[in-house]
Amino acid sequence: GAVVSQHPSRVICKSGTSVKIECRSLDFQATTMFWYRQFPKQSLMLMATSNEGSKATYEQGVEKDKFLINHASLTLSTLTVTSAHPEDSSFYICSASKLARKTQYFGPGTRLLVL
Amino acid sequence: AQKVTQAQTEISVVEKEDVTLDCVYETRDTTYYLFWYKQPPSGELVFLIRRNSFDEQNEISGRYSWNFQKSTSSFNFTITASQVVDSAVYFCALSEVRDDKIIFGKGTRLHILP
Numbered sequence: 001g002a003v004v005s006q007h008p009s010r011v012i013c014k015s016g017t018s019v020k021i022e023c024r025s026l027d028f029q030a031t032t033m034f035w036y037r038q039f040p041k042q043s044l045m046l047m048a049t050s051n052e053g054s055k056a057t058y059e060q061g062v063e064k065d066k067f068l069i070n071h072a073s074l075t076l077s078t079l080t081v082t083s084a085h086p087e088d089s090s091f092y093i094c095s096a097s098k099l100a101r102k103t104q105y106f107g108p109g110t111r112l113l114v115l
Numbered sequence: 116a117q118k119v120t121q122a123q124t125e126i127s128v129v130e131k132e133d134v135t136l137d138c139v140y141e142t143r144d145t146t147y148y149l150f151w152y153k154q155p156p157s158g159e160l161v162f163l164i165r166r167n168s169f170d171e172q173n174e175i176s177g178r179y180s181w182n183f184q185k186s187t188s189s190f191n192f193t194i195t196a197s198q199v200v201d202s203a204v205y206f207c208a209l210s211e212v213r214d215d216k217i218i219f220g221k222g223t224r225l226h227i228l229p
Binding site: 002032034041044049093097102103104105106108109111 | 148150152157158159160161162165206210215216217219220221222224
C-alpha cells in the first residue's frame with residue numbers, strides 16, 4: 001500500500017480564476033501532507049506542510065493567501081490557487097506520510113496552465 | 116544546515132551499461148534519513164529506498180544497489196545492466212529527525228540509449 005492520488009491531473013484556466021487540486025491517500029491515513037511545486041527541469045520546491053485538523057505551515061516566500069491549503073481529513077488535502085496568474089503555471093505535486101514515518105509517498109502531480 | 120548535492124546534472128549511457136548516480140549530503144544531525152526517488156517522464160515520483168543514518172549496510176534490489184558511506188557523507192545509487200525504462204530523473208533526498216520535511220537534491224537526468 002501507500003498510494004496517493006491527485007485530481008485533476010491537468011488543468012487549464014483563465015487568469016483570475018481559482019483552481020482547486022485534491023490530494024488523497026487511498027490506502028492509508030496520512031497525518032501529514034506536503035505540497036510541492038516543480039518548474040521544468042528543476043527540483044521540487046516545498047510549498048507547505050499540512051497536518052490534519054490544523055493550519056498549514058508555509059515555507060518562506062510562499063503566499064498563504066494565494067495558495068490555500070486545507071487538510072480536513074486523514075485522507076484528503078486540497079490546494080486552492082486563488083486568482084491564478086500565468087506565473088502560477090507549474091507542476092504541483094502532493095505527498096503524504098503515515099504517522100511517525102519519514103517516507104513520503106507522492107501523488108502523480110497536477111499540471112496547471114494559466115492563460 | 117541540511118543540503119543535498121547531486122553533481123551530475125545529466126548522464127547518458129548505452130543500454131546494458133552500469134551507471135552510478137552520486138549523492139553527497141550535509142547535515143548537523145547524527146540521526147537522519149536518506150532517500151532516492153525516481154521521476155519518469157510521466158512526472159510521478161516513485162519511492163526507491165530509504166536509509167537510516169545508523170544503518171550503513173549497502174543494499175541491493177534487483178539491478179539497483181545503494182552505497183551509503185557516512186565517512187564521506189555519500190549515498191550513491193548504481194543501476195546495473197541499465198535498460199531504456201530506467202531513463203528518468205533521479206532525486207536524492209535527506210530528512211532530519213527533527214521535522215518531517217524532505218530536502219531534495221537538484222536531480223540527475225539519466226538517459227539510457229538503445
